[in-house]
Amino acid sequence: AGVFYGASTTNAREMTGSEVVVVGAGNSGGQAAVDLARYARGVTIVTRGASLAATMSAYLVHEIEVNPRIEVRVESEVVAGGGDGELEWLEIDSRATGERRRVAASGLFVLIGTESRTTWLREVLQRDDRGFVLTGSDVDVASWSLPRPPYAFETSVPGVFAAGDVRANGVKRVAAAAGEGAVTVSMVHRYLADLSRESGAS
Ligand SMILES: Cc1cc2nc3c(=O)[nH]c(=O)nc-3n(C[C@H](O)[C@H](O)[C@H](O)COP(=O)(O)OP(=O)(O)OC[C@H]3O[C@@H](n4cnc5c(N)ncnc54)[C@H](O)[C@@H]3O)c2cc1C
Incomplete structure (x- = not known):
């Protein structure tokens, strides 16, 4: 105690x-x-x-x-x-x-700061030099696999999103984490709509 x-x-x-x-x-x-x-x-x-x-x-x-x-x-x-x-x-x-x-x-x-715990993702997602996950326009599109650019909060793997403190270049505040989470939900819906459009077209 x-x-x-x-x-x-x-x-x-x-x-x-x-x-x-x-x-x-x-x-x-x-x-x-x-x-x-x-x-x-x-x-x-x-x-x-x-x-x-x-x-x-x-x-x-x-x-x-x-x-x-x-x-x-x-x-x-x-x-x-x-x-x-x-x-x-x-x-x-x-x-x-x-x-x-x-x-x-x-x-x-x-009351000391944030550290990322993302080593387990190192071979899967792009991260910055402190281990925070790159999303949206921060993703290096050289290895991006789709014709469209990444959506907001989408990582270097299409359909995988990151919000809150784990994200690179975020503001590390509660309100930001909650807001990013809410926006991410709509991005996930957009991604799923893309998938069903593609499967309908094929
Ligand atoms: C000391 C301190 C004081 C702060 N004061 C303020 C403040 O006054 N106002 C403010 O707005 N913000 C403050 N912050 C920042 C705020 O706490 C964060 O921005 C906010 O909590 C981020 O929310 P999050 O959901 O992204 O991450 P977190 O709150 O860190 O939640 C992430 C969750 O994921 C879990 N997790 C991690 N790895 C895994 C895994 N591999 N599998 C499953 N679960 C996992 C963690 O256990 C945790 O529960 C403070 C932060 C600190 C450290």
């Missing part, structure tokens, strides 16, 4: 009066830190980067700078944690100095 992969209002309230650590310096991490600081005694943001500014919007960086309950540890990473049945402490390494510090923590909020 005490390790979260997101930061809801309920989680934040549970941290009332506690010390918490947020890992990640994106907008999700920054927003979580600001929300948690309304309830927690202290919030420490841990990031491997040299500053928040490279990855976080300026308005959040400013909110964090002026919030006395939030501390930022740059060039650092969480390397260990423990407790008796629930999280009680974490160890944070400074990559700059090599110093390791043990801090009290009742909550660890992990």
